[in-house]
Amino acid sequence: MCGIVGYLGNKEAYPILIKGLKRLEYRGYDSAGIALLNKNGELNVYKKKGKVSELEAFAKGKDITGTMGIGHTRWATHGEPNDVNSHPHYSQSKNLVMIHNGIIENYASLKEGLTKRGHTFMSQTDTEVLIHLIEDIRQHENMKLGHAVMVALNQVIGAYAIVIMDKNDPDTLFAAKKGSPMVIGIGKDEYFIASDASPIVEYTKNVVYLEDEQIAIVRRGEELKIRTIKDKEITPYIHELEMELEAIEKGGYDHFMLKEIYEQPRSVFDSMRGRLNSETGHLKMGGIEEYETKFSNARRILIVACGTSWHAGLVAEYLFEEYARIPVEVEYASEFRYRNPVIYPEDIVIAISQSGETADTLAAIELAKSKGATIFGVCNVVGSSIARATHAGSYTHAGPEIGVASTKAFTAQVTVLTLMALHVAKVKGTIAESRYRQLLYEIEAIPQKIEEVLKQNELIKKIASTYQHASNALYLGRGYSFPVALEGALKLKEISYIHAEGYPAAEMKHGPIALIDEEMPVFVIATKGANYEKVVSNIQEVKARKGKIIAVVTAGDHDVKGMSDHVIEIPETDETLVPLVSVIPWQLLSYHIAVMRGCNVDQPRNLAKSVTVE
Ligand code: G6P
Numbered sequence: 217m218c219g220i221v222g223y224l225g226n227k228e229a230y231p232i233l234i235k236g237l238k239r240l241e242y243r244g245y246d247s248a249g250i251a252l253l254n255k256n257g258e259l260n261v262y263k264k265k266g267k268v269s270e271l272e273a274f275a276k277g278k279d280i281t282g283t284m285g286i287g288h289t290r291w292a293t294h295g296e297p298n299d300v301n302s303h304p305h306y307s308q309s310k311n312l313v314m315i316h317n318g319i320i321e322n323y324a325s326l327k328e329g330l331t332k333r334g335h336t337f338m339s340q341t342d343t344e345v346l347i348h349l350i351e352d353i354r355q356h357e358n359m360k361l362g363h364a365v366m367v368a369l370n371q372v373i374g375a376y377a378i379v380i381m382d383k384n385d386p387d388t389l390f391a392a393k394k395g396s397p398m399v400i401g402i403g404k405d406e407y408f409i410a411s412d413a414s415p416i417v418e419y420t421k422n423v424v425y426l427e428d429e430q431i432a433i434v435r436r437g438e439e440l441k442i443r444t445i446k447d448k449e450i451t452p453y454i455h456e457l458e459m460e461l462e463a464i465e466k467g468g469y470d471h472f473m474l475k476e477i478y479e480q481p482r483s484v485f486d487s488m489r490g491r492l493n494s495e496t497g498h499l500k501m502g503g504i505e506e507y508e509t510k511f512s513n514a515r516r517i518l519i520v521a522c523g524t525s526w527h528a529g530l531v532a533e534y535l536f537e538e539y540a541r542i543p544v545e546v547e548y549a550s551e552f553r554y555r556n557p558v559i560y561p562e563d564i565v566i567a568i569s570q571s572g573e574t575a576d577t578l579a580a581i582e583l584a585k586s587k588g589a590t591i592f593g594v595c596n597v598v599g600s601s602i603a604r605a606t607h608a609g610s611y612t613h614a615g616p617e618i619g620v621a622s623t624k625a626f627t628a629q630v631t632v633l634t635l636m637a638l639h640v641a642k643v644k645g646t647i648a649e650s651r652y653r654q655l656l657y658e659i660e661a662i663p664q665k666i667e668e669v670l671k672q673n674e675l676i677k678k679i680a681s682t683y684q685h686a687s688n689a690l691y692l693g694r695g696y697s698f699p700v701a702l703e704g705a706l707k708l709k710e711i712s713y714i715h716a717e718g719y720p721a722a723e724m725k726h727g728p729i730a731l732i733d734e735e736m737p738v739f740v741i742a743t744k745g746a747n748y749e750k751v752v753s754n755i756q757e758v759k760a761r762k763g764k765i766i767a768v769v770t771a772g773d774h775d776v777k778g779m780s781d782h783v784i785e786i787p788e789t790d791e792t793l794v795p796l797v798s799v800i801p802w803q804l805l806s807y808h809i810a811v812m813r814g815c816n817v818d819q820p821r822n823l824a825k826s827v828t829v830e
Contacts, residue, residue, distance in 0.1 A: 217291035217824040218303075218317035219243040220398075221415050222379040224389050224434055225406025229285035230275075232408070236415025237268045237287045239464060242618050242818070242825040243317075243411060244291025247302035250275065251313040251381055252282035259383045261313060263302035267819075284386060284436075286379045286409075288315035291824045294323070295340030304381075305344040307351035308335050311383045312361075314350075316343040317411060318375035318396040319829050326371065346372065350380070362433055362443075365390050369429070369445045375575070375828060377426075379409055387436035391426065392445070396828050397573055397601060398426040400440060402454065407434045411826075412597070413457050414464045414616065421457040425599050455599070463615050471817045473619030473711070477803050478670060480624050481663040483614040484796065487628040491635055494656040497649075501639045503592065503610040507564075510590050511640045514564040516543040518589070520552050520580040521568040522827065524622035524706065528594075528629035529568050530699035531795050535634055538792060539641035549580035550830065561588035568633075569593070570617055570625035571826040572600020579830065581605050594632055596625050610636065619818045620825045621710045623803045626703065627666070627796050634659060634793065658790045662797065665787040669800040672784060676801055679766055679782045680808035683737045686714055690728055690738045690763075691802070692721040694751055697741035700795045704739055704802030711810040711820045721747075721754040732763040739805070740780075741798050744770040745791035755779055766805075768798050 219240025223229040233250055248271040249263030260279050264271045268289060288303035295301035304313040320326070323342035326349055331337075335348045346368065354364035361382055369376075375395030382388065391398060391409050401408035401416035401423050408416045409432075413423055424440060426432055430450060433441040442450040469475035476483075491500050504511060517536055519529035526548060533544040547557070549567075553576060559565075565584040569577050572595035581591050581602065593609030595602050596617065603609060614628035638655060641647040683689070689708055693701035702718035709716045719728055721740065732738065738758045742751045755765055755776065765780040770788050777783045784801045786794075810817045 217244045217293075217826060217828050219289040219411045220315045220317050220377055220379055220409070221287045222285070222389050222391065222409035222434075223406070224284045224436060225403065226283055227406065229282050230280040233285050233287035234268060234272055236410055237289045239414040240411055241268055241289050242620055244289055244824045245819050246292045246297030247290045247299070248288065249302040249304050250285060250287040251304040252280060252285040253381060253383065253386050254279060254282045257383065257386065259310070259313065261304055261306070263299055263304070265298050265302065284381065284389065286313065286315050286381055286389070293319055293829055294342045301339045301341050303343060305339060305341060305347050307347045309351060312347055312351055312380060314343060314347040314378055314380045316346065317377040317828065318394070320346055320372055320376065321374035322372065346376070346378070347380070361385070362390060362431065365392060365431055366443070366445050366447060369394070369431070377411060389434040390431060391434060392431040393426045394428045395575070395601070400424045400426060400432055400434065402440060405437070407440070409434065413459055417457055417459050417464065418461050422454050423457055424452045424454055458598070459616065464618060471619065471807070473621055473623060473807055473817050476617055476619050476624045477800070477807065479615070480627050480800065481667045481670070483624040484627050484631050484666060485663045486613045486615070487631040488635060488659065489613070492656060492659060494653070494660050497653050497656060499635060499639045499642065499656070501610055501636055503608040504636060504639055507590060507592070507608055508643050511564055512644045513562065514542055515560055515562045516545065518559070518563055518565045518584065519544060519546045519568065520549040520565060520577055520584070522549050522574050522576055524626050524703060525568040525570060525629060527699045527703040527706070528626055528633060529566070530702070531630050531696065532566065532633035532637065534696055535637040535792060536640070539637045539647050540644055541646045542640070547580070549574065549576040553579045553583050559584050559587035559589050563589040565589045565591045567591060567593050567602055567606060568629055569600075569602045570596045570622055570629070572597040572602040573826045573828050574602070575828050575830045578602055578605060594629055596628065618825075620820055620823050621707055621806070626799065630796055631659070631662070655790060655792070658793055662789065662793060665789055665797050666800055668787050669797060672801070673804055676784060676804045677808045679784070680805050681812060682782070683766070684809050684812040686735070686737050688731065688736060689714055689716040690724070690731070690736060691716060691718040692724060692738060692751070692754060693741040694721045694747040695745065696792060696794050697743065697798060700741055700799050700802065703799055704806070707803055707806035708809065710823060711806055711817050712813050712815055713821070714809070721751050724754060725757065729757065729761065732758055732761040734762040734764070737764045737766060739766045739802065741768045741794075742776045743768065743786065743794050743798060744773065744788065745794070752776060768801050
């Protein structure tokens with residue numbers, strides 16, 4: 217959470233920083249701020265509660281010149297979102313300014329010590345404490361700034377991605393990270409620093425991913441230098457970015473979320489590209505191959521994840537148990553890490569994360585690793601912290617997901633997990649060859665089936681207009697559709713702020729049924745399959761209590777149509793693959809309801825896309 221950008225070069229920094237901050241707003245949008253050093257050596261800091269556009273309006277007409285600057289968009293942790301708590305923060309002398317993504321956990325004791333030494337603080341943030349500490353060390357130890365940063369970071373407990381600017385040094389930026397991500401772009405006579413590559417991609421494809429406890433010294437006219445906080449020199453490893461600019465722009469859609477929903481035929485295809493060949497029956501999962509025997513002998517699989525990724529994990533539980541006959545437990549990473557779980561060295565842990573930066577998931581991985589388990593990652597962001605912390609993994613290849621509510625990442629995760637489960641089943645011999653072959657064909661047909669569902673957008677929009685004023689909603693599903701019910705409810709509450717709950721359809725009678733009246737829309741997945749008749753009975757129970765039924769059904773099903781207020785037909789597929797298709801109507805429905813209610817679809821209140829705090 218929080219997005220950071222920095223620029224040092226021969227162009228005006230302000231437009232580059234503002235554009236970069238807008239690209240990073242998915243990481244938090246409680247406040248935004250910027251610091252620029254102009255050619256007269258004056259440091260101008262502008263910060264404002266609210267979005268980057270509000271900062272832009274505030275900075276209008278002010279001095280925004282300078283070829284070196286830093287910017288920040290905040291998701292508040294310490295201190296409420298207001299102008300004062302916004303970044304950048306000054307040191308005591310106001311000669312240094314700093315932006316920060318992360319949390320300094322021992323800030324209170326550091327602050328106490330600094331206060332005793334005469335420091336006064338303007339804000340309630342942990343960030344301000346760190347920049348005061350750096351200056352304090354620099355003055356008292358009579359050190360160069362780079363060394364003072366090193367000494368201070370050795371005293372810090374917590375996570376940080378920081379960039380520091382010194383009013384008296386117009387040619388240098390210091391950047392450092394631990395736990396929070398940081399990328400440095402290397403252009404011709406210019407450097408870019410950012411939380412991810414999106415603010416950098418249009419200027420250069422050459423980037424360095426800073427590792428934990430490294431400090432980058434970015435100096436005008438010099439090559440990038442990196443040292444660890446233990447003062448060891450590191451040779452920067454330059455990667456070539458594969459990301460294209462179009463992937464992070466709206467491409468004619470009103471919102472990123474809608475664009476990402478519509479991208480799913482392609483993103484699901486990309487997540488299986490080069491991995492699946494239905495003609496030869498070949499399934500190539502690069503990351504797994506080395507661990508095939510481990511997977512086959514695994515006593516069980518533990519899946520750790522948060523949010524939508526956790527829902528993908530639930531689908532994977534059904535898949536691995538059904539295809540590969542391995543017991544699976546799906547855990548919220550935040551619970552898992554704090555409850556002394558039993559972990560065996562023969563366990564396989566699958567960590568699922570779109571961003572690859574979620575703090576709780578990272579911590580769960582470290583815990584499982586310390587107990588000797590093998591950790592496998594399913595991440596979307598290439599080179600992310602989780603991708604690097606795992607022993608092996610498979611990327612989802614969904615492309616950048618910018619809308620805060622996850623859509624295409626979910627379907628890509630489920631696709632990859634399906635391929636993984638099938639691959640392990642094949643190796644273990646727990647699946648008949650004919651069924652395996654049939655499933656490969658079915659999976660290949662999924663992008664086309666998603667395309668078919670997207671064609672029903674107008675119908676779904678109409679349904680959305682009927683229920684846009686609802687205060688509550690219930691989502692039901694059984695078997696493979698239960699995780700989709702949870703995901704449907706999450707999508708609705710995240711972006712439209714309607715209270716929604718997802719339930720296994722049969723559990724409804726143990727509680728939620730008490731809520732049903734003529735005001736309550738009940739969204740049900742009632743596709744053909746093993747549980748079909750049972751779900752139909754659940755629909756009858758809702759109707760008997762005058763609830764409204766909106767059902768997702770298999771194309772051609774007239775029975776459910778007869779008892780529902782609205783139906784959305786989806787093409788038939790294998791029961792185990794239904795989530796990949798049935799989630800699409802719920803994504804579109806939430807999107808339209810949120811737009812109709814005037815909500816900020818891409819940046820819902822209080823949420824952030826990359827949750828780097830626990
Ligand atoms: C946040 C996002 C969700 C996401 C969850 C887990 O809550 O808003 O969309 O599902 O974090 O994130 P991850 O990047 O680990 O999948």
